[in-house]
Amino acid sequence: MSTKRFSKEKLRTYFNKNEDIFENKLLTEAVNVSGKINDILNMGNIDLVSNAKRLVYYTIEENELDLIAFAKQEGIAWAGHSLTLSLKLEWVQAIRRTLWQMIFTLNEDNDHTIESAEFFNLEQIVNDQIDQFLNNFFLSYSKYKDEMLLKQRKLVEHLSVPIIPVSENVSVLPLIGTLDSYRVEIIEEKVLNEIGSRRFQTLVLDLSGVAMMEMDVINHFEKILAGISMMGCKSILTGIRPDLVRKMIHAGIRFEKDAETKGTLQETLKLYL
Numbered sequence: 001m002s003t004k005r006f007s008k009e010k011l012r013t014y015f016n017k018n019e020d021i022f023e024n025k026l027l028t029e030a031v032n033v034s035g036k037i038n039d040i041l042n043m044g045n046i047d048l049v050s051n052a053k054r055l056v057y058y059t060i061e062e063n064e065l066d067l068i069a070f071a072k073q074e075g076i077a078w079a080g081h082s083l084t085l086s087l088k089l090e091w092v093q094a095i096r097r098t099l100w101q102m103i104f105t106l107n108e109d110n111d112h113t114i115e116s117a118e119f120f121n122l123e124q125i126v127n128d129q130i131d132q133f134l135n136n137f138f139l140s141y142s143k144y145k146d147e148m149l150l151k152q153r154k155l156v157e158h159l160s161v162p163i164i165p166v167s168e169n170v171s172v173l174p175l176i177g178t179l180d181s182y183r184v185e186i187i188e189e190k191v192l193n194e195i196g197s198r199r200f201q202t203l204v205l206d207l208s209g210v211a212m213m214e215m216d217v218i219n220h221f222e223k224i225l226a227g228i229s230m231m232g233c234k235s236i237l238t239g240i241r242p243d244l245v246r247k248m249i250h251a252g253i254r255f256e257k258d259a260e261t262k263g264t265l266q267e268t269l270k271l272y273l
Helices: 008-017 019-029 037-044 048-061 064-080 085-109 116-159 181-198 215-230 242-251 265-272
Strands: 170-179 202-213 234-238 259-262
Touching: 008 019, 008 048, 008 085, 019 048, 019 085, 037 048, 037 064, 048 064, 048 085, 048 116, 064 085, 064 116, 085 116, 170 181, 170 265, 181 215, 202 215, 202 242, 202 265, 215 234, 215 242, 215 259, 234 265, 259 265
Parallel strands: 170 202, 202 234, 234 259
Antiparallel strands: none
């Protein structure tokens, strides 16, 4: 078959005239997705059939820019409504198979066999475009999910840094668990913001519940104490564990320049209340 006889214009025209046939074949191919089309439409306002036709037109036209933008948009939509990747993969693969069935039917209707060179060129165009869609869809889906997880983690970490006012001028920050580099950044942000907004004069940081602090975290924590001091607030550390003290001694780290230390939180609160 000549390129002229089996051009993308002919394929586009044929597909346009036979959209209903494409839709019926597609629903037959994607067995697991077909029964969920209305649920997905109601849940995320995602019209799977219309979007499938849109993908086919972008593929036939080799409209890579719009195809990539569409894939990213779809990735965000599916991730935002927590739709499963397995359903999307089945759906796109069904679109691929159905499109090839349409190409085969068009070729049969023209009573002509596609030349091998032309077939491989067509195969590369169709499959590369659909693979491009899948790749960008998955990247967009994963990026959106990662951003959502980061926001959720940040929210949880903020909630795990409770600065409790115990008097007009004194607040307490009880810290528990492991302090990693990410969490200590949250502590820095929240502590300095709270001092700036509430203007208390003393912050008691209770470390009795801290299970572990690596050296980079200890160094960062030392800078936080310096920042508290620069804002005109006094730091008091309570409940420092022996293993943490040993680690600091051997590393040559001293907190006494910017903070006072006390044995227990109870002892400290008796003095200031």
